[in-house]
Structures are given as C-alpha cells and as structure tokens.
Amino acid sequence: MNATTPQGAQTNSQRIAACLDLLREALPIQRRVVHAGDALYQSGERFTNLHVLNSGMVKIVNLSPDGREQVVGLHFRGDWLGFDGIATGSYGCDAIAMDTGEVWTFRYDALLEACIARPALLSVLHEAMSREIGRDRDSMMSLCTLPADARVADFLRNWAEALSDRGLRTDQITLRMTRAEIGNYLGMTLETVSRALSRLARTDVIRFAEKGRREIQIPQVEALSEFIQRCVTPAAASSAAVIH
Template sequence: MNQVTARAAPLLDVTALRSSCLSCSMHQLCLPMGLDESDMQRLDGIIGRRRVPRDGVLYRIGDKFTALYAVRVGQFKTYQANPDGAEQITGFQMSGELLGMDAISTDMHQCDAMALEDSEVCEIPFARLEELFSDIPALLRHFHRIMSKEITREQSVILLLGNMRAEQRFAAFLVNLSSRYAARGYSSTNFQLRMTREDIGNYLGLTIESISRLLSRLKKDGLLAVSNRNLELLDLPALKALAAGNDACG
C-alpha cells in the first residue's frame, strides 16, 4: 500500500486574517499570480478578509453582487435550487479559487455558496478591482485567464454529466481532486473529502447509494483505500484511464 501521507490543509488561524497576498501560499494560484511586489501590494490594499464557519453561507442566490471572493483557507460548495426546490450542486471550490464570477453580468449572485469546513476568504470589491485593471494590465490578463478556466470547467461538467458512465464520472471527479490538491502542494494520492457522499452524488448526478457502490468497487479492484472521508488513491494511472473511458470498473 502506498504510504504517502498528505500534507494536512492549514487550520484557520487568527493571524491568517492579517496576512497579505505576498505572504499567502496560494498567491501563485490566485488573482495575484504573475504580479510584481508593488502591484501585489496595490491589489492587497483593496482586499478585506472574512471568516465563514462550517455550513455558513458566504452569499445567497439573488444577493447583490459587490465583490469576488478568493478562497484562502477551507473549501466551499456552490448550489442552486431546482424548480421543485431540490438542491443542485454546481461546484466545489478550494484554496486559491475565486467565487462569484457568475454574478458579474447580472450584478446578482446566481447560486448559494456554503463553507464545507471552517474557512476564510479574501473579499475583493469588484468596482475597485476594475479600477486596478486599467493600471495593471497583467492583472486584467490573469483575470481573463481565470474566467476562461471557469468556462472550461463548466464545459467539462456538462461533458461529465452528459456522456460518461457512472464509474467514469466518479473516477474523473477523483482525478480532478487529485490534480487540484497537487497544484496546492498537497499529496495527489492521499487526501480527505470535505464534501459528503450525498454532495458528490448530487454534483455527479448519481445517488448516494451509487457513490457507495462505486467506492466499494474501486476499493475491491485495488484502485483506492477508504477510511471514512479519507481516501488513498492506490493506482492513479488506472483511475485516469477509467476517467478517460479506456477501462471499465470491476
């Protein structure tokens, strides 16, 4: 069994609220990426910081759009209510990722955002950010790249839900989490799921029973080990092949 141990995600600390973009370990993944020190300080000058407890709501659908939020510590889920009132999860966001971009065109948030654990966000007033775009071209270029990545992510979700078998969907979800943790300096093969199995099923268009069966099947096939919410990906190449449709589960 792979004995690689994941580097634990940082706990929320009172000093984190006083930290700057320059000292943040996530700035190479976030909005300040590629900025020199002076421009980063100008960006940091408009940013506020806010704690959101586990199950706390950062914003709700219909709220007026005033700011973007960069996840500094913790994880979030975004969701909407279907016409019948059922919750539909639209994404999971972790440190270094932006929340609220879907509200730019309408000046109104299009979903709810809830913390999956005690979290902290950087609050970026959008009107002041737009003022900086004209003075810092590199910031505007990177913002466009972030928006492009978000469009690509949404297209990938459509493909995931529309054309993939259940085992492909779940494997692709795990591979995506693996790559995102690796980009943040954590283990790509050993991590904790912050979301529930019900949340995962909701996002992938599968029942919680299907998620449990898929976990059991992948465990039986030697692709992963499961202990409560802790996952160890024992055969990441095989999971990638399964996600790509080059293999079958079980």
C-alpha cells in the first residue's frame, strides 16, 4: 500500500479484505474470472445467487422503456451484486464486466443459513445493503441537483474515492468507460461530458495523461470537491437573494 494512502482508506481496504475472508470461510464459493464485456448475470434471469467482486469493475445496465441501455451503477472490489433479484426472484438488470477481474458467486439460501451460525456474516450482509442504498441516494442527489460540470467532477471524485477505499492510487485513473457511457450514466450527452472534462482540465483540476486516451491524472482529489462547491455556490447565493 502506498505510504501516502490516507488512514481512512486503509481502514476501508482492511474492511473489504475482512469481508472477503469471512465469506470464503463461511460459504462454498464459485470463483470466476471475467473479462470486459462478460455478463455476470442478465435481466430476467432467475435469482439464486449473490455475487461479490474480488477484483475488477462491473457496470449495472438497465433497459429503458424506449429500448435504450442505461448505465445505472458502477461497482468495484468488495461490492456486492444482485440484491435487486431478492424481492422479485429474478435479476432486474444486466451486470457487465468492464475489465478483467474475479467475481465470487454463492447461493443466497446458503448465505442465509450461514448467517444463523455466524452473526458477523449477517452484519456484513446488512452493511452491504445499507451501502448500496446510500450509493443510490447519492447518485440520485447528484443527478437532480448538480449542474453538468459539477456532475462530471463528482463522478470522477467518486471513482477516485472508490479506488482510495481499496488502497489503490488515485493520482492517475484509467476510465473504463467511453465519454458516451459516462454521459449515459450521468444523464448527459457525449458532447456535454467532453466539454466538462475540458473545463476541468483548463482549471488544472484534472490532466489528460495522453490526448484522446482514458488515462486521467488527478493531482488532488480535494480539488474536485472544491470545483463542485464553486459550481453550486452561485446557485445557492442566487436562491438566497430571491428569498430575501
């Protein structure tokens, strides 16, 4: 682990490792290596299993009413997948690998049985569900309240923080998504995403490692938070002026 990694990131990384260790000890697990484009499961498929990422990245894709594919979630090492299938008995979305990684799969009924013998495992399950709810809430808040440039900055900040939580470097990240996919996820056009990234680069909040490539340098993650605050502060000030 990088010596400059924040203490909080070490704690999160250790928590993820402890969760994976507990799952491996308590359950029969099927390990599967996946590559970019592989489907972990698909919408409509009968739900029997939950999945946890041991490495790699996965996007969750939903089909919109007009037939378009909509990216609705991104997942990293330690994240659980498939919770949406519990209520209906079938998965509601596709889970697609974004790069080479390893996914752990285990039966949901076996997990519930193991939770009886291991209360700590039940706590891990509840924590994973709670984090999923929190991520969905934060994503909705971003989409509903942030202007375009701030939305892209928030997307990059969340990506960098997810890497930091896993003990990985955040000063340079490789986006496993095209500009069009980022726009799809953020509810923006490709052109709007490109313009937002260019503005972030002009203010030196981010830097492009190579022109036209997906490698982005982030000198300071805190600068992304400051950029977001600058984007929303004028709006807040205007609202206050109207009220008064």
